[in-house]
Amino acid sequence: xxxxxxxxxxxxxxxxxxxxxxxxxxxxxxxxxxxxxxxxxxxxxxxxxxxxxxxxxxxxxxxxxxxxxxxxxxxxxxxxxxxxxxxxxxxxxxxxxxxxxxxxxxxxxxxxxxxxxxxxxxxxxxxxxxxxxxxxxxxxxxxxxxxxxxxxxxxxxxxxxxxxxxxxxxxxxxxxxxxxxxxxxxxxxxxxxxxxxxxxxxxxxxxxxxxxxxxxxxxxxxxxxxxxxxxxxxxxxxxxxxxxxxxxxxxxxxxxxxxxxxxxxxxxxxxxxxxxxxxxxxxxxxxxxxxxxxxxxxxxxxxxxxxxxxxxxxxxxxxxxxxxxxxxxxxxxxxxxxxxxxxxxxxxxxxxxxxxxxxxxxxxxxxxxxxxxxxxxxxxxxxxxxxxxxxxxxxxxxxxxxxxxxxxxxxxxxxxxxxxxxxxxxxxxxxxxxxxxxxxxxxxxxxxxxxxxxxxxxxxxxxxxxxxxxxxxxxxxxxxxxxxxxxxxxxxxxxxxxxxxxxxxxxxxxxxxxxxxxxxxxxxxxxxxxxxxxxxxxxxxxxxxxxxxxxxxxxxxxxxxxx
Amino acid sequence: xxxxxxxxxxxxxxxxxxxxxxxxxxxxxxxxxxxxxxxxxxxxxxxxxxxxxxxxxxxxxxxxxxxxxxxxxxxxxxxxxxxxxxxxxxxxxxxxxxxxxxxxxxxxxxxxxxxxxxxxxxxxxxxxxxxxxxxxxxxxxxxxxxxxxxxxxxxxxxxxxxxxxxxxxxxxxxxxxxxxxxxxxxxxxxxxxxx
Numbered sequence: 136x137x138x139x140x141x142x143x144x145x146x147x148x149x150x151x152x153x154x155x156x157x158x159x160x161x162x163x164x165x166x167x168x169x170x171x172x173x174x175x176x177x178x179x180x181x182x183x184x185x186x187x188x189x190x191x192x193x194x195x196x197x198x199x200x201x202x203x204x205x206x207x208x209x210x211x212x213x214x215x216x217x218x219x220x221x222x223x224x225x226x227x228x229x230x231x232x233x234x235x236x237x238x239x240x241x242x243x244x245x246x247x248x249x250x251x252x253x254x255x256x257x258x259x260x261x262x263x264x265x266x267x268x269x270x271x272x273x274x275x276x277x278x279x280x281x282x283x284x285x286x287x288x289x290x291x292x293x294x295x296x297x298x299x300x301x302x303x304x305x306x307x308x309x310x311x312x313x314x315x316x317x318x319x320x321x322x323x324x325x326x327x328x329x330x331x332x333x334x335x336x337x338x339x340x341x342x343x344x345x346x347x348x349x350x351x352x353x354x355x356x357x358x359x360x361x362x363x364x365x366x367x368x369x370x371x372x373x374x375x376x377x378x379x380x381x382x383x384x385x386x387x388x389x390x391x392x393x394x395x396x397x398x399x400x401x402x403x404x405x406x407x408x409x410x411x412x413x414x415x416x417x418x419x420x421x422x423x424x425x426x427x428x429x430x431x432x433x434x435x436x437x438x439x440x441x442x443x444x445x446x447x448x449x450x451x452x453x454x455x456x457x458x459x460x461x462x463x464x465x466x467x468x469x470x471x472x473x474x475x476x477x478x479x480x481x482x483x484x485x486x487x488x489x490x491x492x493x494x495x496x497x498x499x500x501x502x503x504x505x506x507x508x509x510x511x512x513x514x515x516x517x518x519x520x521x522x523x524x525x526x527x528x529x530x531x532x533x534x535x536x537x538x539x540x541x542x543x544x545x546x547x548x549x550x551x552x553x554x555x556x557x558x559x560x561x562x563x564x565x566x567x568x569x570x571x572x573x574x575x576x577x578x579x580x581x582x583x584x585x586x587x588x589x590x591x592x593x594x595x596x597x598x599x600x601x602x603x604x605x606x607x608x609x610x611x612x613x614x615x616x617x618x619x620x621x622x623x624x625x626x627x628x629x630x631x632x633x634x635x636x637x638x639x640x641x642x643x644x645x646x647x648x649x650x651x652x653x654x655x656x657x658x659x660x661x662x663x664x665x666x667x668x669x670x671x672x673x674x675x676x677x678x679x680x681x682x683x684x685x686x687x688x689x690x691x692x693x694x695x696x697x698x
Numbered sequence: 699x700x701x702x703x704x705x706x707x708x709x710x711x712x713x714x715x716x717x718x719x720x721x722x723x724x725x726x727x728x729x730x731x732x733x734x735x736x737x738x739x740x741x742x743x744x745x746x747x748x749x750x751x752x753x754x755x756x757x758x759x760x761x762x763x764x765x766x767x768x769x770x771x772x773x774x775x776x777x778x779x780x781x782x783x784x785x786x787x788x789x790x791x792x793x794x795x796x797x798x799x800x801x802x803x804x805x806x807x808x809x810x811x812x813x814x815x816x817x818x819x820x821x822x823x824x825x826x827x828x829x830x831x832x833x834x835x836x837x838x839x840x841x842x843x844x845x846x847x848x849x850x851x852x853x854x855x856x857x858x859x860x861x862x863x864x865x866x867x868x869x870x871x872x873x874x875x876x877x878x879x880x881x882x883x884x885x886x887x888x889x890x891x892x893x
């Protein structure tokens with residue numbers, strides 16, 4: 136029976152994807168399929184699922200997946216036929232098979248070393264090789280003629296899996312080893328075409344899509360390329376596009392692995408951080424407890440204890456103590472606390488370590504010492520900020536080469552909004568960022584470290600704060616503006632903004648302030664023609680057109696009209 | 699645009715102040731100090747124009763009426779500016795607050811009687827007119843006073859102002875309000891001794 140000969144039993148309890156070859160792909164599946172072995176129904180295979188892959192068909196039986204499932208190599212299929220079904224007859228796909236299954240190492244259906252002389256007698260396939268001497272049609276698996284022993288010409292396209300096999304021994308000897316196929320072969324001789332076929336009966340439909348896929352798979356002949364593709368991985372390494380792709384893939388894999396490792400570390404840290412903080416607090420409490428009963432008068436600190444007072448470091452990576460930004464005040468606290476410790480050096484070391492880790496020590500006492508240190512700290516920060524603003528090369532920005540050749544934030548502009556300064560400074564620092572509260576505390580120290588002094592100014596209308604050089608101070612700007620208006624006449628906000636090279640919003644703020652001071656006045660304009668502006672009132676600018684600013688024509692005005 | 703401003707004389711002979719040709723004058727200034735000066739000057743301008751033209755009533759709508767009797771001061775076509783109604787209302791409110799005008803009728807804020815003379819000044823004008831025209835000790839209706847056959851300074855004087863002026867005279871015993879058949883009347887008295 137063809138089914139027995141052409142198929143291989145598989146363990147259907149294993150999922151099909153696990154049964155596939157390396158380069159084999161499942162294309163489609165259809166349940167509710169029965170198998171006809173030749174013209175008759177195969178009793179054992181009447182309800183199962185059929186899977187089509189690039190290489191094979193799998194039949195997995197529903198009732199007895201272990202015993203009744205089989206796989207079937209598509210290579211055996213000579214042609215196919217589709218029958219759409221009629222009334223109670225279900226749709227069928229008929230697979231006509233090649234007269235003799237070519238031996239495949241993958242399937243192992245037939246013993247590889249079995250010569251099969253009877254195939255010669257069928258004589259109907261092109262696979263057989265004619266002997267050059269006696270013209271006997273030999274099996275393509277043979278190297279020498281079965282009759283005369285002449286070496287046979289090889290068909291180049293035929294893979295010969297049994298190549299290392301020694302030249303065939305005498306036919307009887309082989310046959311005696313494997314008698315089973317012989318019987319089949321003898322059957323085969325009598326096989327009509329219709330006996331060499333398998334039918335798939337689609338009891339639950341799905342025949343058409345399945346047939347389409349099956350046809351495509353047969354046309355694709357994936358089993359032929361398999362032989363070529365398999366050795367490729369070892370031989371083509373590092374050559375051509377595939378080599379490049381492979382190396383990229385490898386790199387990606389390596390980095391993926393590294394990343395995963397790193398993330399695992401991070402996760403571990405996240406889990407453990409609480410414990411670490413607790414430990415630190417505990418340590419600190421103990422230190423405090425030890426030191427409390429033994430107050431000692433002020434001790435002069437080692438130089439480490441006043442971190443910010445160290446002169447700006449030219450090194451690309453400033454000393455952590457000096458640059459620890461937010462943690463430095465806490466460090467100062469630690470220092471202050473450690474004054475009273477019996478072994479001040481050790482305690483100082485522990486606490487400064489804790490502070491450097493950024494661990495909070497809320498219960499450390501606040502002392503005059505700390506205030507002094509804080510003032511130093513702010514002054515140092517002000518000095519650094521001055522460097523960022525003026526580009527004089529002080530501060531980490533210049534040190535780290537991020538200062539762009541000493542170009543400060545305020546080199547070109549006389550006035551900068553506070554948020555921009557804060558962002559720019561922290562960008563220049565890169566690490567140990569300054570919180571806004573500290574930033575605001577630093578600002579009052581700024582004028583003494585900048586030349587010309589840079590001061591902060593807050594506009595009352597909007598609350599916007601800016602840093603500005605003297606020319607943009609309240610009085611200086613007002614007098615400059617009045618001079619401008621006197622010289623060139625009334626100007627709009629935008630024109631003033633262009634003149635001063637300032638943002639329009641900022642210009643508006645400054646103009647409003649000058650107006651409040653009574654140095655200038657405004658003209659809404661267009662009142663004579665614009666009827667829509669009536670409802671808006673006169674206090675808001677731009678009601679009837681663009682606001683133009685005038686030198687204050689009201690100030691010092693003396694009545695010169697009709698008495 | 700030049701910022702030097704000059705007074706302008708209207709065809710009627712009224713001299714507009716130089717500030718009237720400054721566009722900011724027609725804008726309500728946000729700055730308190732500027733606004734105060736502007737409002738004071740508006741008040742003065744309106745009153746002096748009213749005196750010149752003998753106008754007694756000012757409405758906020760006058761700001762929007764082209765060609766009205768107030769057009770010459772409330773707008774300046776030479777600089778294409780005019781005062782806006784809300785701005786004018788603010789000026790009027792200031793005038794009322796400083797007793798230079800009174801809302802008439804009361805309980806609204808869009809129309810005022812202008813006191814370009816105070817009721818006391820009007821009282822004096824009225825008494826002088828009465829004595830100079832020999833109407834002392836005679837009874838006169840209000841109508842006779844505000845629409846005399848011979849034009850007088852009191853022509854077209856709004857009755858509320860007239861009433862206030864008479865009340866001032868009555869207080870100093872120089873006039874007496876008398877009910878007459880068709881409304882109210884007044885008898886001017888000779889000045890009491892010592893006055």
